[in-house]
Amino acid sequence: MSGDTVTAVRLAGATDAEGFPPEAAWEAASPLRFSADWQGLHADAERETEVRLLWSPENLYLRFVARYRSITVFPNADARGWCDHLWERDVCEVFLQSDPAHAGYKEFEVAPNGFWIDLDIAPGEKRDLQSGLRRRVKIDEAARRWRAVLDLPMKSLTQRFDAGATWRVNFFRVEGSAEPRFYSAWQPTRTPQPNFHVPEAFGRLVFREAPGDS
Secondary structure (H helix, E strand, O other): OOOOEEEEEEOOOOOOOOOOOOHHHHHHOOOEEEOOEOOOOOOOHHHOEEEEEEEOOOEEEEEEEEEOOOOOOOOOOOOOOEOOOHHHOOEEEEEEEOOOOOOOEEEEEEOOOOOEEEEEEEOOEEEEOOOOOEEEEEEEOOOOEEEEEEEEEHHHOOOOOOOOOOEEEEEEEEEOOOOOOEEEEOOOOOOOOOOOOOHHHOEEEEEEOOOOOO
């Protein structure tokens, strides 16, 4: 894994009873970690974010492990846990572009209390993606970490999944109850003000088989 490339590893074996990768499966996926802000500055180790990715032909799985100083969340969401403007509180985010030839991309966010949002972003517009996202979230107060596992149906990301394709991707984190909040990015967008919607700054996502698979 180079500095601008992350690898999703094919899930080996079955999912658990709830349809998520078992804990041991994540060890096959190399972690990426980031703690600097959206300009690539002011790293804060106490707010470091780790991301790992697994895939199957039907699903893309992401695991965020987020160190935190404080937690701020919305108190209410709809019955699904979907919450508009979720980015105005603490979140981990992933932006995915399965076809770099097209300007659009998909945005997924999850909060420490399990609230979430999914959006289909195109130039000048955004709409609810209705992806079928599922999530599993837990806060470890003693370790000051929260973690979230996302299950994203491949059909919400691409019309035809090709494991040999290279996608574009970026990961972000927001923390804090009031400005200046902590806006961190895996691949810095380097805008004057915090802005994650900079597709030209996205890194690369590649897919590979699990170790030992042919």
